[in-house]
Amino acid sequence: MTVKDIFQSMDYGTAPENAAEALAWIVDQGGKFGHFIDGSFTAAREGFDSKNPANGNILATISQATQADVDLAVSAARKAQPKWAALGGHGRARVLYAIARLLQKHSRLFAVLETLDNGKPIRESRDIDIPLAQRHFYYHAGMAQLMDSELPDREALGVCGQIVPWNFPLLMLSWKIAPALAMGNTVVLKPAEYTSLTALLFADICKQAGVPDGVVNIVTGDGTVGEMIVAADVDKIAFTGSTAVGKQIRKATAGSGKALTLELGGKSPYIVFDDADLDSAVEGLVDAIWFNQGQVCCAGSRLLVQEPIAETFYAKLKVRMDKLRIGSPLDKSIDVGAIVDQSQLDTIIRMVAENTAGTMHRSSAALPEHGLFYPPTLITGLHPADTLMQEEIFGPVLCATTFRTPAEAVEVANNTRYGLAATVWSENINLALDIAPKLAAGVVWINGTNMFDAAAGFGGVRESGVGREGGWEGLSAYTKAKGQTKPLKPIAAFEGN
Template sequence: MSAPALPDVPTTLLIGGSWRPAAGGATFPVDNPATGQALIEVADAGVPDALDAIRAAADAQQALAALSPAQRAALLRRVEAALRDRTDEIALLITLEMGKPIAESRGEVGYAADFFGWFADEALRIGGDYRLAPTGLTRILVQHKAVGPCLLITPWNFPLAMGARKIAPAIAAGCPSVLKPAEQTPLTSLLLARIIEESGAPPGAVNVLTTSRPAEAVGAVIDSGLARKLSFTGSTEVGKLLLARCAAQVMRTSMELGGNAPFIVCADADLDEAVEGALLAKMRNIGQACTAANRFIVAESLAGEFTSRLAKRMGALTVAAGWLDGSQVGPLIDDAAVEKFDRLVRDALDRGATVETGAVPAIGRFVTPTVLSGVAPGTALLDEEIFGPLAPITTFRAEEEAVRAANGTPYGLVSYVYTRDLRRALRLVGSLATGMVGVNSGVVSNAAAPFGGVKQSGLGREGGFEGIAEYLDTTYAAIPV
């Protein structure tokens, strides 16, 4: 299978405004998941590079903070415009290194651009407070200032959008950063950094470390004492390790971790809307999203029809390399993802689940969209984050039963609810232990909304009015009357 030519992209580290190789010249390959072949080699940063990067960020703090809110906003607007102007180029790069269909990659570019536009406006709205103390003897002046150099760690599944969701508020607040992208998808982050640089960011405002040894590089940045905040998107297991590491430096942290999203279809739901929403919630990014519907909990009276319709729609999706016309389902990111997908399907079948569509052997990294009914309690895919095009269906009779099933997990990122009863919808929003709820909607991601979870799905929020607060410290001055 021949792939399109790779767009022009940097392959070295960006540190202090200079593109340079890793110390010792080490590199590692970046694979195309559709072909399994290497696209290109990029610099493989080690501890010396990591320390140089965080020092460069610390050195850039004053210059970035000195920019007025209007100047930071203008910088972000220039980045937004560049992303929109170069959509096709960037989308192809995302598809080549991550695998998603090109139409979804174009959507990701637009989503990423939205963050730069949103936080351009937020840069102008950083507020404060002035009040008189109850005694009347002291004026209280409250200011919000940049927290300082940030370490930003992004996942492979949305390589542009996740970088944008962290870098944009950091710049808006006046915080320089060190970006450590996932080793599977570093190319998109490198191109984003070049675009930010070309848009006029001060040297060192954004530094990029690509590495195949993330624990070493990340640990060095945290232990340096120069980084004042960590923003991480990834697995709960890694997030816990990073929280423990950050505790020694008392660093601010934002954590967007794993999910196990329930998709509840109530007996009064509009079935057409519920099936469309299920496709969006399950199949976005080939099911490789923390917001992907993981467990379909369907009213018993509708389960047969819902299952039949969903299986028909998922079974008709076109599985092909993301750059090919008509591709709707690309490859999984790597061989380990394929092995996990197969393991989860086998476990469910061994426990008595019925195949409604799919469940055929993978071809390379391409797996077939799969719907399973009759999934028994205790089945692994009800407890683990699936990260693939696999939809397990269970049923319920009473609303309380659905809520117990939905909440019966240590995760709490997002839920989906389909019902035509407004009171029921609001009741479920209040009962579900998740940070976000899609009500008759299979998509919750929005740059203007606070994205994040509860329980073991994370800490803090990204996007919305709340997003910039994660990058600001509060200073209070007492001024005698």
């Protein structure tokens, strides 16, 4: 019997992660959370329930911020900012390093809490989200030490309002808070109403790390709280979320002088040429569209396959889809977890139900009886102009069409209002490198997908966003030109022959 035969003979067994520590932390906080303002938590007030999407259980009660709460948070941030900036890059780095080390120390607690609150598989929280969050704080701690030498004519913007989404709660928080603090800014951040718990745990970490009072402020609530932050006396708005809300923010901040970074929606093409390694492309596609249940702004949700291999590729993909495991997100063996909220699940169901084009294949994997689950879905034979090929679904639904030539692949790939990411699969590197710069996308991956690093700028073009997060570009977005430059040292006159 070969190794392959042995693996194929094995039955699937669950491997549940223990959630006791995360649930105990919630209980220790009283099961109700206020806001984190000026270095301490406020008393919990009327708000809304945070639920586990995998079973509907209520995890905690989250307070709904008022205008007074937002004003208090902004005031605390404004008061703390000059002293935080004056601490210098090396002083701020010590605090950022402390945050990074505490994220590592409590990584399991963060991972389990993220999975409970969001519904994503524990493997993704444990192996991707939390390590990348740590990486951002380590990276930006190092960059804080380089600010004086590498950005001598730049200084902090001041107070930054930050609004993060529910699909990567802690990771998106890290994308925003780490560079802001590194450059000497203070922040007022609002997590998504569905997924506030890891942000509140992060606030607890800030206290342990010695973050000065007022430097990090976290207010919770629905979209109206985000509107309050946008309208508040802040110097920058950083938002990750839908294109529709991004447009509203851009209109609201027009003429205000506020700096703006927007990371918005996408409908990213996943292009497979006939010379591609098809098995590798299938595995890459599983990661591109079913990672985090497709609830990813740069998900490869538009599959473009070259005609000669289309049927072969679809057949391989369907076999792989039917092997995907769907179940409790705390099970370390599952591939696909729960949709974050009933409203998002309803949107996915509605968009697929309204589509009348193409041929649909759904994974044969059994769905749990309870919870917000949706099967991995493939719809082939679509026209590039069909609604599902144009609009972001933000769910585990892959829409596919074919192309004949490289030129047609570029034309179809660019035929949307978005431009966040793209993927090209080909064994001909010259072809891939020729195609990549022709694609309207902020990032292009070749023979791979979802490759991120704190040192690499990420962002979109067209209606997928404004600005970059990560790398030098992301750091510069949290600075402004100094009003005064350092005085020049006098140079003695030349007295030579």
